Amino acid sequence: MNAAADSQQRLPTDITVHNQSKVLEIAFSDGAHFRIPFELMRVYSPSAEVKGHGPGQEVLQTGKRHVDIVGLEAVGNYAVQPTFSDGHDTGIFGWDYLYVLGSKQDELWQDYEKRLGEAGVQRDDPMPEPSAKSCGSH
Template sequence: MAGLQQGGATPQSITVHAVSRVLEVEFSDGAAFRIPFELMRVYSPSAEVQGHGPGQEVLQTGKREVELVGLDPVGNYAVQPRFSDGHDSGIFSWDYLYFLGSQQEQLWTDYERRLREAGVARDAPMAGKPQHGCSH
């Protein structure tokens, strides 16, 4: 995920829509996506969210109203969003943004299933920070 697939689509424009809380990305292959900030935050590729290995993912809740307060370029291959809840450690490669945009419906379905399985409401506040030795 940390790079750009050879021959993969690259963003032609990226627009932050603060009021509707979506990131609009238009790619070189003609695809265009409106990715909700909440989806980006819930599926952040950071270790804080994904953990350090399979099965260590941290279910994110209470992110429906999260805002994007900054979007910094990372080389020529990614952006690093800064969210209103203080999360800023995820680096979103062009490939990952394309994945989020193109798979939104399935990702939302998976997220809702994980919430149900955990018995947690989407808008519940996050539990205490995980204690897994990370300094995130």
């Protein structure tokens, strides 16, 4: 099966924002059903602010355990764009990306914990203030 055919079977059939439990519940046409924590979505946002503009430019997100989704807009027929309570609103989450977040949650959490440890920070630490170094000047 090729990726295009695979993606055709992964269209969402239901999306629910659960603010109290802080999860995005999403069901797909292939029968998959996920409950994706807002925090996981926020720390793995596909935005340039989080991913950077190339390898090695990722920005490790901290202090996002209690983030809420305060808005969720459809982007065409291929994605949603959440607005998080910390003001982040530039990540566009395509159906395939949400499927990956849902299906690989355990691996993604482990990777996140590993990166936190390597950086010597805790999950609930506040985000550091941007510095001149992070803007590309040396």
